[in-house]
Amino acid sequence: MNNLGIKWKIFFSLLGFCVILLIFLWLFQVVFLVDFYKSIKVSEIENSGKLIENKLNSEDAEEYIKQISKDYQLCVEVVSADGKTIHSAHSPVDCAILKLTPMQKTNIFAITKVKNGNLIEYINEDIMRKNKPPHRVEQSIIYTKAINTNKGEVMLMLNSVISPVNATITTLKTQFTYIIFIMLAFATVAGIFISKKVSKPIVEVNKSAKSLSEGKYDITFNGTGYKEIKELSNTLNIAAKELSKTEELKKDLIANISHDLRTPLTLITGYAEVMRDLPGENNSENAQIIIDETKRLTTLVNDVMDISKLQSGTTDLNLSEYNLTLSLNHTVNRLNRMLNKEGYTISFYSDEEVTLRADESKISQAFYNLLINAVNYCGADKTVEVRQTVTQKEVRVEVTDKGEGIEEANLPYIWDRYYKVDKIHKRAVTGSGLGLSIVKGIIEMHKGNYGVNSTLNKGSTFWFTLPL
């Protein structure tokens, strides 16, 4: 059953439901019909008995008994202990109790008293009636009850006739055969129709999903029919879009990385060859170029490693209590020493010294990435400002440059992996496109916030906060 398609499942469920319904109908309408009918008659006769009992002492008892006898098609007799009839009313003509002698009535009275004061008896009678086939057997229910009234102890006798239901059952059975055929035919047609209609969108979405799994990311899911299918389609469309984006990113990454790797490698080979072949070129300047390019390669490889570790969640934080202000200052000084020659100045302002619990080397790396970006993108201005401010709950670090800035439309994407606003590589600015997503990963691991305020051609302020 588990391997059945949704179409067949719905179909068989509908059919099964129909069969169960028919079985119940059969049981109640045919098999248990006589028992039901009898139990209804018994409770009817008992209820009538109670009604009469409550009225026996009133003056209009006779009237009331006649009414009940008429309403419920009953014979009613109220007899005294010596078998004399006090009240009598009869609706069905041939009531069994009417044929009883006073002696028999006295006997029944005695038996009733012995049996907790009331009695239910069934008797079968051969009945000869006009216009009816002879020797018809009818069943009577006789209910008796001993009651104390203001005229002494009396016995209430009620008699109702259970009409034979065989003919009814035969009619019902015939009807039932038709009902079974009609219902089953109807259920089959409805089952086929409904199951097709219900399963069609699911089957279609399933088909599209299979194409998606085969790598056809341009597929669109057009699930209609129900809310859930529409939602599923929308979700799958988003997933397909994301997958195709990832696919594009992968291609971009390979293009970027191979470009980024090839450039320094070409330079290294070129300069090394020149130094080997031309004795005059074998100088420290050229050697420095080779060293710089090797460093660039190392940075690139490290960045790729870092980001893949951060993204896969395999990096653990190495937490320790340390002086953040000193650490930031140290990084600024190190960079200043490296870049002062080229005319860059990085200034550091802090309102107070702050100690916190964090992974020092990771935070330094995030801060360094922001600093390097600021240096790379500060343009002719060549100044970068770093500000550290402390509030009650957190410390905020800002890195500001007055360079090219970032277009507002690009702002949401710069934190993505391999995203570069300017896809054309400039020699002066070569990045892996990973710097900011490493910052994002590290700050998120520390439960901090990060962001940027930037205006095109006016500069940017990148910031992050860390909880204290």
Ligand code: ADP
């Ligand atoms: P990259 O290695 O290319 O710098 P990042 O992830 O560090 O990669 O930055 C993503 C992009 O965000 C950069 O390509 C650049 O376009 C932009 N960007 C980052 N920092 C700055 C900045 N200080 N000023 C202007 N643009 C910036």
